[in-house]
Amino acid sequence: MPDALAQALALPGLGWLAAVSFLAGLVRGFSGFGTALIFMPMAAQVLPPLWALIALVLMDVFGPIPNIPAAMRRTDRGDLLRLLAGTLLILPLGLWLLERMAPELFRTGVSLLALGVPVCLVAGLRYRGRLGPGLVLGTGGIAGFLGGVAGLPGPPVILMYMASPNPAPVVRASIMTYLFCYDFLLLAILALKSALAVVPVLIGLVLALPNIAGNLAGALLFRPSLERFYRGGAYVIIAASALSGLPVWG
Numbered sequence: 529m530p531d532a533l534a535q536a537l538a539l540p541g542l543g544w545l546a547a548v549s550f551l552a553g554l555v556r557g558f559s560g561f562g563t564a565l566i567f568m569p570m571a572a573q574v575l576p577p578l579w580a581l582i583a584l585v586l587m588d589v590f591g592p593i594p595n596i597p598a599a600m601r602r603t604d605r606g607d608l609l610r611l612l613a614g615t616l617l618i619l620p621l622g623l624w625l626l627e628r629m630a631p632e633l634f635r636t637g638v639s640l641l642a643l644g645v646p647v648c649l650v651a652g653l654r655y656r657g658r659l660g661p662g663l664v665l666g667t668g669g670i671a672g673f674l675g676g677v678a679g680l681p682g683p684p685v686i687l688m689y690m691a692s693p694n695p696a697p698v699v700r701a702s703i704m705t706y707l708f709c710y711d712f713l714l715l716a717i718l719a720l721k722s723a724l725a726v727v728p729v730l731i732g733l734v735l736a737l738p739n740i741a742g743n744l745a746g747a748l749l750f751r752p753s754l755e756r757f758y759r760g761g762a763y764v765i766i767a768a769s770a771l772s773g774l775p776v777w778g
Contacts, residue, residue, distance in 0.1 A: 536730040541574040545583075545731075550738035551765065553591045557746015559762040560599070560700030561686050561707065563588050563739070565642045566766055568679045569773030572635040577626055579728035580634075581679040582718065586732025589711045591739035595747045596708055602701035607664050611685065611706050614668025615675065616713060622676020623717065629677070632775060638678045639773035645683045646763035649690060659692060671710070681710050696755040 548570045555562035571580040667688045675681030685706055689699045718724050
């Protein structure tokens, strides 16, 4: 364990990842999403694909905890269970592909997926109908696949909720609660697969500290009346992170 901790602390770019984890937590705190969308394009430049996923999930388990009780009170429990059921069915397939993916393809795919979320939302994508059980279950399945193959379960869930007529506090709470529960699902599957290597686990635990601080700060900043401002800020930060991860920069 001491050798693994020394290896984790000696990781080139750890300080940079700590700053990114704080920023990701800040956005998550005031918008309800954004951790993976901001962190993964950056982490993919520093860590192997599976290590990036493990570090993310360990960091993300702790960061939102202060905000989860309030979010749970606003979340539709039935929709949450349907999302998680769909995720559980397809997540192992995504993980299977991740284990066989080249790092450069992982980095490019993560960045393009992350970039697609603000692009779709700024373009005005809107869902006008009811969030029926089939739609929610299917969205959970897509989220599980993307969560396994790229560490990004959020995009389909974000697009579903943010394009719905639900008010901003409910959207924020629903996305935040799903992503929190997803982390435990992923941890359980990785543990069953004996894939939780010590070094990326320790990296994730180290990064949890700035992420918690960012979540707390973001929650303090959140005001429902400033919904458009928060969304705009989140889109800009996510897009900048995604663009930085594209291999065109070298």
